[in-house]
Amino acid sequence: MEQLKHSEEEILKLGKKLIAELELVYTVNTLARWMGHYLVELMNNIDKCESKQEKSELQKECCNVILEIWEKRERIPIEKPTEKLKPIIDVLSLLKKNEHPFIRHRFLGNNNGLRNKNSNWLSFLEIVKNNSERIYRKSIISMISEELLEKDKEWIEKHGSFLSDDEKSVVEYLDSIKEITISFSNDSEKEITENEKIENLFIDLEEQLDEQKEELLRLKKQVLNNL
Incomplete structure (x- = not known):
């Protein structure tokens, strides 16, 4: 339901922002390091796709993961907006x-x-x-x-x-x-x-x-x- 409110482009852009924020605490937080690497790997896999169908499926999967992380942002080790x-x-x-x-x-x-x-x-x-x-x-x-x-x-x-x-x-x-x-x-x-x-x-x-x-x-x- 949440994804219907946003385009995949907007969600992937948010994913990149989350990666950047997680990188700020990489050196002191294991969870941040793991989550950052996980998102980077997902988004890199999209670029490696050879078929449009596979790319589309991976994009949806990645978007779902990003939205799930965003919905639980109070628990993740980043500085939240405001x-x-x-x-x-x-x-x-x-x-x-x-x-x-x-x-x-x-x-x-x-x-x-x-x-x-x-x-x-x-x-x-x-x-x-x-x-x-x-x-x-x-x-x-x-x-x-x-x-x-x-x-x-x-x-x-x-x-x-x-x-x-x-x-x-x-x-x-x-x-x-x-x-x-x-x-x-x-x-x-x-x-x-x-x-x-x-x-x-x-x-x-x-x-x-x-x-x-x-x-x-x-x-x-x-x-x-x-x-």
């Missing part, structure tokens, strides 16, 4: 249980009557929302490496039909906020070190929090003066 994103997936899942805190509410921009009456509070809320959103994006992206995200993007680009919607959506979401985060911070084309990146990250986070505190103190002063 496996290292688990801590972030847990954070996103927790946020899903409640309304997202960074949805732009209409009253922040469209209700002039409300704005005229409560402009000080609304200005404060806008700063809190915008700064918190930026802090949230930068913090999430800082939890993962660019290499890790690129590897999971490659899984989606080349073997996306074998992945779940949740696996694809979390990578696409992280990639989208990564682009936003880079666009905010890419003010200079000068190459910076990893230490400088981390230092700049915390400087930026501190500035966002300081701005919120300054706005809060300003709001407090205005409200008390109006009593």
